Amino acid sequence: MERAFFEACKALAELRDRRLYRSSHRTFEDYCRDRFGHSRRQSYLLMDAAVVFDNLVEICDQFDHKLPTAEGQVRPMTKLEPQEQQEAWLRAVELAGGKVPTGRIVKDVVQRIMERTQVPNTYQIGEVCQILAKDNPELRGKGGCWAVVSTVNDFSCTVTMWDGEYAVGLQHLKSYNYLPAECEQMRVICDRINRVYSSGLEDSVQKFLEMLGKLNRAYLTALEEKLLSVLESEIKD
Known part of the structure; x- marks a missing residue:
């Protein structure tokens, strides 16, 4: 019963990754809204929770197999690295007297771990970074x-x-140090790519957009610009 909720979350992730939603809906977001009443944010929170749960299963014998029973108990740990997630859950179970801890207990433990490893966030809105x-x-x-x-x-x-928005820890970001004008240019390109991607076109189109998402330069070539413009016109039509 404890696993059932998180197995469903994993199934949701597989449905997204394999684009199985396209049998009835153009986008994953539309499918989740119509099928489950989930917003885009809630759907991704559930999938993130499944990743953390799988990580905790690896060491569940250390806390007498006391695993999370709800997404709210897992959500705070999505901000931590895998090893820190395990540390946080062990401590939370201990504070709960050997029982499944509440979301509040987990959140407090996570906060203390994050304060211990705090580094200044120097990134700025609009800055272009590598993942x-x-x-x-x-x-x-x-x-x-x-x-x-x-x-x-x-x-x-x-x-x-x-392909969308993600919450990423500082240790997983590296600035390209682009000039402000280059950052703005890339923001516009990102918005254009994202609109085409969310329209649910063919898999071959998605692969092209994925390739654009891995560029290590602050511009599109003439051919890339032409192809992206064609795809944009296809959406409008």
């Missing part, structure tokens, strides 16, 4: 992609990529 996936399973497939910072938090940034 460093390292050993973070939540960023699988995103290593080397570029992203535009949309929100600056204490310990992370919300960034916009070719």
